Amino acid sequence: xxxxxxxxxxxxxxxxxxxxxxxAHFNENPAYKPAFGGxxxxxxxxxxxxxxxxxxxxxxxxxxFMPYNMQVVGTYGDYPTRSTARARLHNAHLLFGWVPFHxxxxxxxHLTINLGVGYLFKAEGTLATQLRDPQSYGDIELQPEEIGTxxxxxxxxxxxxxxxxxxxxxxxxxxxxxxxxxxxxYFLSQPSVAVSGTAMLDGNEINQGVIEHNxxxxxxxxxxxxxxxxxxxxx
Numbered sequence: 001x002x003x004x005x006x007x008x009x010x011x012x013x014x015x016x017x018x019x020x021x022x023x024a025h026f027n028e029n030p031a032y033k034p035a036f037g038g039x040x041x042x043x044x045x046x047x048x049x050x051x052x053x054x055x056x057x058x059x060x061x062x063x064x065f066m067p068y069n070m071q072v073v074g075t076y077g078d079y080p081t082r083s084t085a086r087a088r089l090h091n092a093h094l095l096f097g098w099v100p101f102h103x104x105x106x107x108x109x110h111l112t113i114n115l116g117v118g119y120l121f122k123a124e125g126t127l128a129t130q131l132r133d134p135q136s137y138g139d140i141e142l143q144p145e146e147i148g149t150x151x152x153x154x155x156x157x158x159x160x161x162x163x164x165x166x167x168x169x170x171x172x173x174x175x176x177x178x179x180x181x182x183x184x185x186y187f188l189s190q191p192s193v194a195v196s197g198t199a200m201l202d203g204n205e206i207n208q209g210v211i212e213h214n215x216x217x218x219x220x221x222x223x224x225x226x227x228x229x230x231x232x233x234x235x
Contacts (some may be wrong), residue, residue: 016158031099031169032058033158033231035178039064039226050170050180050229056099057114058169063092064225072127080132082144089221090121091186095163110168118163118186123156123221149201152211154218157189165223175234180227188219 032052039046044066052058068087075081095116101108128151130144165184172178193212197204 002024029055029058029099030102032097032186033178034233035170035229037178037180037227037229039180039225039227040111041223043091043223043225044068048066048180048227049230053096056102058097058099058116060093060095060116061095062234063090065090069109073132076129079135081129082132083127083129085125085127087125088122089124091118091123092121093118093163097167097169099169107168107171109112112167112182114163114167114182114184116163118161120156120158120188121159122158123188125154126191127152142200146199147200148197150195150197150201150204153177153194154191154215155194156191159189161186161188163187163223170229170231173228176231178229178231180229181225182227183222183224185223186221190216191218 009101029052032050034052037048037050039048039062041064044064046062048060048062048167050058050060066087066089068085068089070085072083072085073081074083093116097112097114097115099109099112101111103109128149130149132144133201134141134143135147136142163184163186165182167180167182167184169180169182170178171180191212193208193215195205195208195211196202
């Protein structure tokens with residue numbers, strides 16, 4: 001009887017230990033660890049800090065900066081044009097994440113649903129456009145620089161904007177580093193447009209209202225970003 005009691009006691013202790021380990025596994029937040037890392041994506045480059053809020057929630061605080069310049073070739077009516085596009089988009093963000101499948105044993109335990117806000121320090125794009133080819137007026141040939149440059153600036157108001165998205169967070173690279181992938185969008189204010197011209201293109205401000213009307217629904221800013229974060233506590 002004594003030996004049976006000892007065996008039963010050991011079996012009960014093993015069962016309790018296994019249950020405690022299983023509970024600890026399910027209580028662990030699989031998508032958020034205290035970590036700090038870098039970001040790169042469609043809204044620029046930046047940094048972010050991550051922290052769990054229990055087993056199913058977490059928070060991300062960060063900032064992104066986008067200085068963007070490129071050359072664009074197009075047409076204006078029947079005239080070939082060359083433009084320089086310049087965009088400046090700088091923001092800070094605070095996102096709260098929910099981990100709906102934190103208890104599963106596959107990759108979906110890293111899935112997060114993100115809601116939060118961004119603060120736009122600057123959200124502006126400018127297009128400086130010239131004709132590509134010289135133009136002849138009778139015996140006079142004018143170079144593109146002499147004809148002038150048309151400037152079109154699109155601006156969204158600075159301030160707080162809402163954000164929603166999905167992501168896969170803290171996918172393990174090694175004991176200290178994790179990969180973060182997120183896809184979402186900011187909902188911006190209605191954009192305003194300013195048009196001006198130089199030389200012979202002075203007076204094109206008349207097109208300002210038309211352009212503003214055409215882009216009035218450009219209020220969603222997609223945000224696809226990748227990040228690698230360093231966990232302060234190793235696995």
